[in-house]
Amino acid sequence: MINPVSHVAAMSPYALAELTAPADKRAISLSQNESLRPPSPLAIAAAAEAVAGAQLYPDPDWRDLRKALADLHDIPAEGILCGNGSMELIASLTQAFADERNAVLAPVHAYPFFRTAARIARARYDTAPEQDGCVVVDALLSAVQPDTCIVFVANPGNPTGTRISRAELVRLRETLRGDILLVIDEAYGEFADHLGEPVFDLVARGDTVILRSFSKAYGLAGMRVGWGLFPSDIAQEVRKVTNPNNISVAGQAAATAALADQIYMRETCEVTAMLRDGFIDRLRRAGFDVPGSFTNFALIRFADAEAAKQVDAALRAESVFLRAQGGAGLPACLRVTIGDAEMLDIAAGLLERWAERARQ
Ligand SMILES: Cc1ncc(COP(=O)(O)O)c(C=O)c1O
Numbered sequence: 001m002i003n004p005v006s007h008v009a010a011m012s013p014y015a016l017a018e019l020t021a022p023a024d025k026r027a028i029s030l031s032q033n034e035s036l037r038p039p040s041p042l043a044i045a046a047a048a049e050a051v052a053g054a055q056l057y058p059d060p061d062w063r064d065l066r067k068a069l070a071d072l073h074d075i076p077a078e079g080i081l082c083g084n085g086s087m088e089l090i091a092s093l094t095q096a097f098a099d100e101r102n103a104v105l106a107p108v109h110a111y112p113f114f115r116t117a118a119r120i121a122r123a124r125y126d127t128a129p130e131q132d133g134c135v136v137v138d139a140l141l142s143a144v145q146p147d148t149c150i151v152f153v154a155n156p157g158n159p160t161g162t163r164i165s166r167a168e169l170v171r172l173r174e175t176l177r178g179d180i181l182l183v184i185d186e187a188y189g190e191f192a193d194h195l196g197e198p199v200f201d202l203v204a205r206g207d208t209v210i211l212r213s214f215s216k217a218y219g220l221a222g223m224r225v226g227w228g229l230f231p232s233d234i235a236q237e238v239r240k241v242t243n244p245n246n247i248s249v250a251g252q253a254a255a256t257a258a259l260a261d262q263i264y265m266r267e268t269c270e271v272t273a274m275l276r277d278g279f280i281d282r283l284r285r286a287g288f289d290v291p292g293s294f295t296n297f298a299l300i301r302f303a304d305a306e307a308a309k310q311v312d313a314a315l316r317a318e319s320v321f322l323r324a325q326g327g328a329g330l331p332a333c334l335r336v337t338i339g340d341a342e343m344l345d346i347a348a349g350l351l352e353r354w355a356e357r358a359r360q
Contacts, residue, residue: 007122014116015327025319030337030347032323033158033297035219036272037340039254040264043220046257047250058249062227065252068259069227075200079229081238082255084246086187086213086226089238091117093209094150096237097181098123102149107135109160111185112327114152123149127329133160133291133299137172144176151176154185156192159328159335161293166197173202181234182208187226188295190217191269206231216296217265217272218258223251272296276338279348286352287359297337300351305331307358314354320347 003009021027038044062082070077083089094117098104104118108127118125128143130136135153144151153172156163173182184199189212202208211228215221225247230238247255258265280298283290289301302308305326312324312334320343323335336347 007119011116011119014113017321017323019321021319021321028320028339028343028346030323030339030343031321031335032221033216033295033335033337034221035216035268035296036275036338036343037219037268039219039223040258040261042261042264043218043254043258047223047254050249050253054249056249057245058247058252060244062247062252065225065227065247065256065259068256072259072262073198073200073229075203075229079203079232079235081228081230081235081242082247082252083226083228083242085215085224086185086211086228087113088224088242088246089211089226089228090114090152090183090185091120092238092242093181093183093234094118094121094123095241097234098149102147103145104150104152105140105143105145105148106152107140107157109133109157109328109330110152111154111158111187114154130160133157134162135164135168137164137168137175140172141175144180148177148180150181150183152183152185154187156188156294158188158295159297159299159323159325159330159333161291161295161297161299163192163294166199169199170202173205173208176207178207180207183211184208185211187211187213188216190265191272191296192294194269200229203229203231206233209234214255214258217269218255219268220251220254220258223248223254225251225255272338275341275344279336279338279344282348283351286348286355288351288355297335299325299330300334300336301330302332302334308332308334311351311354315347315350318346318350320350322347 017031066077066080098121100122103124103126105126106114107130115125128139209230214225280290325333
């Protein structure tokens, strides 16, 4: 018998979306917070061209991509690290800065991969309460323990869809102990950029990391490209535990070209926000409890876990896949990714019918 190490044996597999549709039905996936439209045509062309040189390993220093990111966000290229999705950077950060002697802290309904990353690193995973689906800075500060070494905050959050202000993030950073690394995960940051509250300047303090992703607003989830701005000594340690050839030539080329098409990305954000707000209004009119969202998804809150389970099953039977949220500690909620207008119309119609039946 070949045995895994004990902390891996004790882990459950990461709960991925279950998307199996009957053979005769088209699956409508509203479950993975993917973009409602394909990547920019510039990104598609650049990836295709890059594949012609794919006999060579990719650039391990992501030079073109880093330069494009630095120019766009007015940040230093040397502080940028790129990952095979921001998931790789979350896992690498945790492996480099947490272990069985300390703890990772996050809001109670945070992105579940923070917990997975902590478990892989053997660190304890602590949580702080939220209020009405919102991160509460004072609750995080109160939950800090002497052995807390990393605090993760996704802003906007997944699956809550809420965000906290720059002022609150600055207050969190300024009040946290200096030996605690604050990781601000802005995977959905582009959907809130119009609010004009960038936080990249916090990285210069030396104790804060900002992560972003090409999977959401840039529509490149399948390419697996994430990035972050790191203090140089933190970046040096993180690089030791990431795959040195982590992003394919196609992924790097697509992401670099996508950055050159800001009009397309902004249009994606605008269309997403318009459809999202219309979808939320429609569900509210049908009697659902749906808080506002700063992301490309909406969260529906049901009376209890049983109701959420029933709705999930009813929509699955029609090959419409939402995402259950038990893994994020919200078993009475379902998350709906903002797909295109037709997908949303089908989902909203099914939800309205369920609500009507439930009222009878
Ligand atoms: C908050 C948050 N962080 C990170 C990620 C991972 O993104 P990536 O595709 O860049 O690995 C996600 C994906 O859903 C997310 O919701």
